[in-house]
Amino acid sequence: MSAPELATTGSSEQAVALEGFVVRSHPTLRKALRNRSLLTGGAIVGTLVLIAILAPWIARYDPLQQDLAATLQLPSWVHWLGTDELGRDVWSRLVWAARFDLATGFFVVLFPFAFGTLIGTLAGYYGGWIDTVLSRIIDVVMAFPYYVLIITLVFVVGKGIRGIFIAFALADWVTYARTVRSTTLVARRMDWAAAARSGGLSDRRIIVHHILPNTITQAIVYAMSDVVYVILAVVTLGYLGLGIQAPQPDWGSMIFDGQLFMTTRWWLSTIPGLCVVVTGIGLSLVGDGLADVLRPE
Amino acid sequence: MTIPALKVEGLTVEIARGRESFRAVDDVSYALEPARSIGIVGESGCGKSISLRAIMGLLPDAARVVAGAVAVHGTGLSLEGKGAARQRRGHLAMIFQDPGTALNPVQKVGEQIAETPRLVLGETRGRARERALELLRHVGIADPERRYDSYPYELSGGTRQRVMIAIALASQPKVLLCDEPTTALDVTIQAQILRLLVDLREEMGLSVVFVTHELALVGQLCEDVCVMYASRLVETGPTPAVLERPLHPYTLGLLRSAVDLDEELEAPKPIPGSLPDPARRPSGCPFHPRCFLATPECASTTVTLTGLGDGRASACLHVERLLTEDGRALQEAAAKAAVKPQDPAGTAGGDGRG
Numbered sequence: 318m319s320a321p322e323l324a325t326t327g328s329s330e331q332a333v334a335l336e337g338f339v340v341r342s343h344p345t346l347r348k349a350l351r352n353r354s355l356l357t358g359g360a361i362v363g364t365l366v367l368i369a370i371l372a373p374w375i376a377r378y379d380p381l382q383q384d385l386a387a388t389l390q391l392p393s394w395v396h397w398l399g400t401d402e403l404g405r406d407v408w409s410r411l412v413w414a415a416r417f418d419l420a421t422g423f424f425v426v427l428f429p430f431a432f433g434t435l436i437g438t439l440a441g442y443y444g445g446w447i448d449t450v451l452s453r454i455i456d457v458v459m460a461f462p463y464y465v466l467i468i469t470l471v472f473v474v475g476k477g478i479r480g481i482f483i484a485f486a487l488a489d490w491v492t493y494a495r496t497v498r499s500t501t502l503v504a505r506r507m508d509w510a511a512a513a514r515s516g517g518l519s520d521r522r523i524i525v526h527h528i529l530p531n532t533i534t535q536a537i538v539y540a541m542s543d544v545v546y547v548i549l550a551v552v553t554l555g556y557l558g559l560g561i562q563a564p565q566p567d568w569g570s571m572i573f574d575g576q577l578f579m580t581t582r583w584w585l586s587t588i589p590g591l592c593v594v595v596t597g598i599g600l601s602l603v604g605d606g607l608a609d610v611l612r613p614e
Numbered sequence: 615m616t617i618p619a620l621k622v623e624g625l626t627v628e629i630a631r632g633r634e635s636f637r638a639v640d641d642v643s644y645a646l647e648p649a650r651s652i653g654i655v656g657e658s659g660c661g662k663s664i665s666l667r668a669i670m671g672l673l674p675d676a677a678r679v680v681a682g683a684v685a686v687h688g689t690g691l692s693l694e695g696k697g698a699a700r701q702r703r704g705h706l707a708m709i710f711q712d713p714g715t716a717l718n719p720v721q722k723v724g725e726q727i728a729e730t731p732r733l734v735l736g737e738t739r740g741r742a743r744e745r746a747l748e749l750l751r752h753v754g755i756a757d758p759e760r761r762y763d764s765y766p767y768e769l770s771g772g773t774r775q776r777v778m779i780a781i782a783l784a785s786q787p788k789v790l791l792c793d794e795p796t797t798a799l800d801v802t803i804q805a806q807i808l809r810l811l812v813d814l815r816e817e818m819g820l821s822v823v824f825v826t827h828e829l830a831l832v833g834q835l836c837e838d839v840c841v842m843y844a845s846r847l848v849e850t851g852p853t854p855a856v857l858e859r860p861l862h863p864y865t866l867g868l869l870r871s872a873v874d875l876d877e878e879l880e881a882p883k884p885i886p887g888s889l890p891d892p893a894r895r896p897s898g899c900p901f902h903p904r905c906f907l908a909t910p911e912c913a914s915t916t917v918t919l920t921g922l923g924d925g926r927a928s929a930c931l932h933v934e935r936l937l938t939e940d941g942r943a944l945q946e947a948a949a950k951a952a953v954k955p956q957d958p959a960g961t962a963g964g965d966g967r968g
Contacts, residue, residue: 508716516785517703517734530720
């Protein structure tokens with residue numbers, strides 16, 4: 318009986334036991350591993366994120382490299398998805414666009430998510446004049462049609478990624494604020510919140526450890542679909558010429574550029590379009606799954 | 615004279631509903647002696663739960679205290695403002711009706727118990743945990759080490775109620791306010807929880823206010839009883855005396871509407887009519903439309919709780935009759951009289967078909 322063998326067995330048993338412990342002691346994790354839409358969505362989004370991260374190795378050419386002698390080529394072993402009107406490799410552009418669009422989606426959503434949740438929590442928890450003031454501000458922002466507001470803001474602030482960040486920061490937080498405010502209103506009236514207060518806990522403690530864990534779920538779930546909205550908005554803005562500026566590869570501008578060749582090179586627009594659709598489906602599934610998993614019982 | 619554990623004086627709560635407002639609790643006063651229990655009994659909607667929440671400083675937004683004072687062992691507690699509830703720590707703790715909504719669904723129950731010791735009483739993390747385990751054991755939970763890490767949904771209703779009691783005790787209260795603590799539970803579990811509350815009262819010298827709609831429970835648990843009807847107290851006194859000889863027609867009605875298994879099998883006699891909308895309370899004595907003793911004066915005279923000696927009080931204009939005559943017989947007679955006028959019609963209908 319050799320010692321190393323024993324050691325290996327021991328550690329793998331430990332690993333299994335540890336895994337079993339983690340899964341058993343976290344009912345949320347256990348539910349997550351059983352949730353089909355979360356797993357499917359997670360697989361889709363995970364693959365996309367992986368592609369985005371590995372873009373420099375997966376893309377076979379520089380996405381900006383033009384070759385005016387080889388424009389609009391058909392798919393081949395050299396160019397898997399052919400080339401566009403400037404002779405750039407479509408596959409490489411698609412992969413780099415995934416990296417850019419996904420990153421944009423996630424980062425643009427971060428500020429509205431955090432700020433909206435904060436405002437909604439304060440309004441819902443404290444009520445009174447704080448709620449009145451914050452709710453009126455939310456109403457004013459909500460009164461504008463979403464896209465009109467975004468487009469106007471981008472137009473005013475300046476096109477490109479900076480404009481998109483600022484426009485969403487100003488316009489998008491209200492949805493989070495409204496959702497979180499209403500769930501906070503419900504949560505703070507629950508008897509457990511009353512019990513926490515009469516136990517002498519501070520408002521801060523009650524908000525952070527009691528209210529937020531119950532209310533933030535909704536915001537997280539919405540954030541998933543919001544990433545899709547942001548990507549769509551970026552695509553739409555790109556289509557209007559207000560979005561990502563050339564030559565940065567981005568699914569929106571690829572769709573826009575490809576439409577001229579729709580009859581002969583349909584895939585130039587269709588494939589980036591499909592990428593948007595698949596991302597949307599993946600994130601929506603993740604959102605649905607998270608809603609199931611995180612919902613308190 | 616001893617200082618009462620809990621003294622409630624002239625408590626009046628108004629609830630705004632749309633543009634109007636009504637009194638959900640109207641001039642309620644009582645005193646609870648240390649290490650004793652008082653029961654507050656009444657139909658759903660009579661204002662008994664709201665009165666407890668007012669005492670705890672946990673009124674909903676639409677409600678506010680317009681008059682009254684609350685003192686625990688002589689210390690006055692403020693009834694207004696957001697911080698009011700926090701001031702209760704160390705004086706009062708409340709046990710809520712529904713253990714399903716009284717525990718935070720996303721926090722481990724042990725942590726919910728340990729929170730007050732750790733953050734308010736300044737215990738270390740380890741000491742707070744010890745304290746929580748001790749409390750879990752104290753409220754009769756087997757295997758507290760394992761239960762500490764449970765989430766509320768993993769527990770049964772009875773266990774949740776025990777956890778809630780542990781949370782209440784963690785804040786070291788002198789007076790425990792129980793808002794129908796067993797209504798949401800199975801009968802067998804009810805008995806266990808009541809037993810636990812009685813034991814705790816004895817062991818820890820707690821004083822208990824017990825709100826319920828079951829007079830029988832009050833009979834088992836409480837030395838004193840307050841009967842509440844339409845936001846007001848209508849009768850108060852030592853429980854055995856009140857149950858033996860009620861001095862308000864409403865108390866009598868409550869007693870008679872309960873099924874009594876000790877007596878020979880007799881159908882319960884519900885009180886006719888229903889609790890009035892608190893915003894449209896009848897004039898005079900609010901109970902007069904449903905009362906078997908009612909006379910025209912009852913609709914015009916304002917009645918107040920009047921002392922009758924032996925610690926008893928009643929808010930009835932005709933309390934003399936209940937003192938001198940047999941209330942049950944009076945009620946029977948009134949019930950018969952009320953049925954009679956309808957009788958001929960009933961008989962005629964029967965004849966027609968026959």
